[in-house]
Amino acid sequence: MSQNAGELRHRIKVQKLTSGKDEDGYPTPEQWVDFMPLWAKVTHLSGKDLIAAQASNSKIVARVKIRYREDIDTTMRVIYKGKTYAIDSQALEDTNTGYESVTFLLSNI
Incomplete structure (x- = not known):
């Protein structure tokens, strides 16, 4: 099964x-440098998910899905x-083959 290219329409920068x-x-001194630009699908948590995350002391505010x-x-x-997010999870692999895409959970910095 192939990845839908139209799904990855948001441009992100990984640093x-x-x-x-x-x-x-x-x-x-340590400094943040651009690692690579990528096409991604960025999904912010819905209001319901955000409230549930805050109730469990989670700071997750969005998910980003990229090619594997x-x-x-x-x-x-x-x-x-223009907003900066910390990557708060290891790569979560797709459910099909595990080699099509990965998803990371993001929090505000």
Whole structure:
């Protein structure tokens, strides 16, 4: 079964935190850098889901679904429409083959 390309119509940016050394060997401050832009399906929680999440002390506010990949994790963050979200879950694989798409849960930063 193939992925519906029209479903992934939102443009997101995934960023990762990096640190390094300058030309003299001194450590540079950590900073967020763009890891990659991706097409995704961003779904914000409905009012009912948001209330239920808050009742269980969850800070999840949205889900993001992307094509299957293994190089995105919870140390990264997502930028969507100028808002920054933390990735709060490991990749949740699709229910068909597990290799079509992955979904991450997002929270506000």
